[in-house]
Amino acid sequence: MPSGWKGKIYISFKILILVGILLICFCIDNPSVSKTTVYQSIEEEEFHSFVQNIFKIRNAAVLKGDLNTILELYDLDKRNGLWAFTHQTKKVNYLHAWSEKQGIEFTDIESKIKIKWFKGNDQTATINFLASTTYNYVYKDQPEIENHMRIGTYHEMKIAKEDENWLITREWYTDPFADSLNLEKFNTEENKAFILSMQTRDFSSLDEKRKGAVAYADLYCGAADSGENGYQYNTKYKNYNALGGDCTNFASQVLYEGGKFKKDSAWNYVKDGSRAWLKATGFKDYMLYSGRGSLIAYGSYDKTLKASYKLLPGDLVAYEKKGKVTHTAVVTGADSRGYSLVNSHNTDRYRVPWDLGWSDSGIRFYLIRVHY
Secondary structure, X not given: OOOOHHHHHHHXXXXXXXXXXXXXXXXXXXXXXXXXXXXXXXXXXXXXXXXXXXXXXXXXXXXXXXXXXXXXXXXXXXXHHHHHHHHHHHHHHHHHHHHHHHOEEEEEEXXXXXXXXXXXXXXXXXXXXEEEEEEEEEEOOEEEEEEEEXXXXXXXXXXXXXXXEEEEEEEEEOOOOHHHOOOOOOOHHHHHHHHHXXXXXXXXXXXXXXXXXXXXXXXXXXXXXXOOOOOOOOOOOOOOHHXXXXXXXXXXXXXXXXXXXXXXXXXXXXXXXXXXXXXXXXXXXXXXXXXXXXXXXXXXXXXXXXXXXXXXXXXXXXXXXXXXXXXXXXEEEEOOOOOEEEEEOOOEEEEEEOOOOOOOOOEEEEEEEEOO
């Protein structure tokens, strides 16, 4: 070993320590070093406040039925901005039509926003986020009893600055009401009279497996949860939303994880799910033809409304559009008038009235009793 080698190492080590100390002191004394980090933090905070304010205004428009208040949010000179505004007006109109059919009134709507990522500059930006929106409502003849539901949506919003104001130029998300935005007029008075004649239902004597199914459905309802679970799905399973939808995968998990159903050769999940596990039509057929479920009713909303009061927590609703089952939801309870509520993925729902977003005259419903 060369003479003085250890001494050179010792001196080099001291130099490195000294340089490190100087850099730390420089960063503390010179604010410009952390300017980028601080700027990004402020920028994210500003975008979060911007998105939160958009939802506050849009939610107020639903409550008041005043579409003029949302005009200022969109760049109507851009095709996608105009489309986004038009879509929002249809949504407001649908919710008012549905609430009239239901005999209810929305009392409060509040959204929690979680930004996943954003990119842009001082003129344009793209924001990717989830929104968990709680809707409070009362039946008009029961104003003292408030009901709650939550809907979770995943958004990508493009905005641009014009005259110092940020305007929406494009917004993409899976709309929970999309299948009903072109609805024909409801059979309002007859349906409303029947709904308002019903009373709350008692589920205290439910089978333990049904209770387990509901507990799982509440825990893993994703963007529709309260935030306590981090708006997460169960990471033991793939998220199939980007591959056509995760609703049936979620319903299968509810039966297996919560309801203690056993897998079999047709209905199973190893590294991936089988057709009966993942596909809405395959799952519906499996449940009905395997004997694990039986049909309570099938047909349009008008034909299945009365039968829907037979649904129990842990049962299923399958939604058929143009002859194909495209969605599956799990019954998780009932509101103050005994109206069945469901949880689902894609879009995420927590204790939402079973027909909300599916009231179009072209939709058919399978109401399925699950045999636990």
